[in-house]
Amino acid sequence: xxxxxxxxxxxxxxxxxxxxxxxxxxxxxxxxxxxxxxxxxxxxxxxxxxxxxxxxxxxxxxxxxxxxxxxxxxxxxxxxxxxxxxxxxxxxxxxxxxxxxxxxxxxxxxxxxxxxxxxxxxxxxxxxxxxxxxxxxxxxxxxxxxxxxxxxxxxxxxxxxxxxxxxxxxxxxxxxxxxxxxxxxxxxxxxxxxxxxxxxxxxxxxxxxxxxxxxxxxxxxxxxxxxxxxxxxxxxxxxxxxxxxxxxxxxxxxxxxxxxxxxxxxxxxxxxxxxxxxxxxxxxxxxxxxxxxxxxxxxxxxxxxxxxxxxxxxxxxxxxxxxxxxxxxxxxxxxxxxxxxxxxxxxxxxxxxxxxxxxxxxxxxxxxxxxxxxxxxxxxxxxxxxxxxxxxxxxxxxxxxxxxxxxxxxxxxxxxxxxxxxxxxxxxxxxxxxxxxxxxxxxxxxxxxxxxxxxxxxxxxxxxxxxxxxxxxxxxxxxxxxxxxxxxxxxxxxxxxxxxxxxxxxxxxxxxxxxxxxxxxxxxxxxxxxxxxx
Numbered sequence: 001x002x003x004x005x006x007x008x009x010x011x012x013x014x015x016x017x018x019x020x021x022x023x024x025x026x027x028x029x030x031x032x033x034x035x036x037x038x039x040x041x042x043x044x045x046x047x048x049x050x051x052x053x054x055x056x057x058x059x060x061x062x063x064x065x066x067x068x069x070x071x072x073x074x075x076x077x078x079x080x081x082x083x084x085x086x087x088x089x090x091x092x093x094x095x096x097x098x099x100x101x102x103x104x105x106x107x108x109x110x111x112x113x114x115x116x117x118x119x120x121x122x123x124x125x126x127x128x129x130x131x132x133x134x135x136x137x138x139x140x141x142x143x144x145x146x147x148x149x150x151x152x153x154x155x156x157x158x159x160x161x162x163x164x165x166x167x168x169x170x171x172x173x174x175x176x177x178x179x180x181x182x183x184x185x186x187x188x189x190x191x192x193x194x195x196x197x198x199x200x201x202x203x204x205x206x207x208x209x210x211x212x213x214x215x216x217x218x219x220x221x222x223x224x225x226x227x228x229x230x231x232x233x234x235x236x237x238x239x240x241x242x243x244x245x246x247x248x249x250x251x252x253x254x255x256x257x258x259x260x261x262x263x264x265x266x267x268x269x270x271x272x273x274x275x276x277x278x279x280x281x282x283x284x285x286x287x288x289x290x291x292x293x294x295x296x297x298x299x300x301x302x303x304x305x306x307x308x309x310x311x312x313x314x315x316x317x318x319x320x321x322x323x324x325x326x327x328x329x330x331x332x333x334x335x336x337x338x339x340x341x342x343x344x345x346x347x348x349x350x351x352x353x354x355x356x357x358x359x360x361x362x363x364x365x366x367x368x369x370x371x372x373x374x375x376x377x378x379x380x381x382x383x384x385x386x387x388x389x390x391x392x393x394x395x396x397x398x399x400x401x402x403x404x405x406x407x408x409x410x411x412x413x414x415x416x417x418x419x420x421x422x423x424x425x426x427x428x429x430x431x432x433x434x435x436x437x438x439x440x441x442x443x444x445x446x447x448x449x450x451x452x453x454x455x456x457x458x459x460x461x462x463x464x465x466x467x468x469x470x471x472x473x474x475x476x477x478x479x480x481x482x483x484x485x486x487x488x489x490x491x492x493x494x495x496x497x498x499x500x501x502x503x504x505x506x507x508x509x510x511x512x513x514x515x516x517x518x519x520x521x522x523x524x525x526x527x528x529x530x531x532x533x534x
Contacts, residue, residue, distance in 0.1 A: 044101065062097060109135050141155040225248075254287070
């Protein structure tokens with residue numbers, strides 16, 4: 001057989017230094033440098049050996065085999081597909097029988113023996129027992145869990161005894177830690193940080209094989225909590241909104257949700273379907289694990305919606321008189337606030353005004369519509385009543401006429417008073433009126449100086465003819481006409497009598513031909529008393 005010879009790289013292995021000799025009585029034999037070899041996974045292994053035979057013999061064939069069975073011819077490994085590409089014979093056909101086996105795996109753990117055949121019949125030799133190969137790998141030992149701030153020690157180990165000259169390389173997440181190239185098979189991390197968490201592995205500098213990675217788990221309290229809102233654009237009433245809480249923590253934090261300090265839910269996701277204006281406000285998430293807790297910054301949900309609860313406010317009484325106006329104000333609940341308002345009269349199709357306030361000048365039923373970019377809504381109707389100006393006079397007569405009515409009764413009383421002694425008339429209670437009788441008119445200045453009566457101030461005048469006290473007129477047979485001027489006034493209004501037409505009542509009393517009857521009969525006949533109210 002022809003075996004190629006290639007240079008082998010230095011091996012990071014400790015071999016069992018023991019000469020293992022297998023010889024026969026006729027000087028046929030094989031000697032192994034190591035009876036046991038521990039090889040690192042994926043490494044190349046050199047199995048050194050030498051063989052001897054008598055000088056008169058000539059070597060015809062040499063090869064290596066594995067796990068020989070008694071009574072069976074052992075197979076040649078160079079003809080085995082699993083070895084043909086990895087096995088190299090480094091010896092010769094004289095004395096050296098060394099081989100190299102590359103990229104060893106767990107399947108390569110076997111007993112390997114050297115066999116040679118000479119030209120003499122029956123002179124065959126198998127070097128048994130041979131070399132036992134064990135395949136191992138590197139392992140990283142580390143604590144399962146450490147807390148931020150602790151110190152941690154990682155160890156690179158193997159079932160093989162590695163040489164003291166081996167240089168170790170450490171990796172985190174497959175990236176070499178260049179500062180960790182040394183002859184110590186331990187990696188010390190002092191005051192470990194959360195950034196130190198990751199997958200650690202080790203290797204020997206002389207070898208390409210890297211150990212399986214081991215996860216270093218660094219626990220720490222939550223930090224960097226924040227909330228994301230989806231959708232991030234304008235939120236309209238009726239939309240579905242999702243709030244997501246993100247937090248850096250180990251172990252993972254429990255999440256709680258709060259709206260303006262009130263607990264509203266738990267879990268990393270907080271969803272609101274068919275959102276309404278009641279959901280507007282500030283939201284936070286709280287992250288908590290056994291090492292601590294952290295609150296996120298607040299996010300504000302601003303839910304926009306069309307106008308609702310539109311109503312009309314009447315500024316004053318809903319009843320006004322002709323010529324006056326009534327202000328109506330439109331209010332609504334909307335987001336953003338409604339800026340456009342339209343006013344309508346119930347019996348008209350087109351609007352009668354715009355703006356948040358409207359001046360009503362006529363009777364009718366009115367309503368408003370409030371608008372923003374999301375929609376509009378109308379209010380209920382309100383009724384406005386406009387009275388004519390005559391109703392104003394009537395109202396004035398009602399409010400002022402009470403004093404006039406009392407004045408009429410006082411006139412009657414005065415007429416009767418003619419037939420009574422003066423001392424009786426003087427007993428009249430002046431709680432309601434101040435009465436002064438004159439044969440002439442009462443000046444405005446004198447009237448102004450009188451005390452304000454509760455209802456009216458009455459000035460009695462007789463324009464028929466002059467009368468002397470206690471005597472009747474010489475012309476009693478003629479028709480007697482008496483004029484009574486009734487002056488009705490409020491405090492501080494005496495100086496402006498012409499500003500209000502309802503301040504005066506002019507009452508005329510007529511005597512017809514029947515006036516020649518007794519005064520008492522005339523007074524009792526109240527049907528002849530008339531009044532004209534301006």
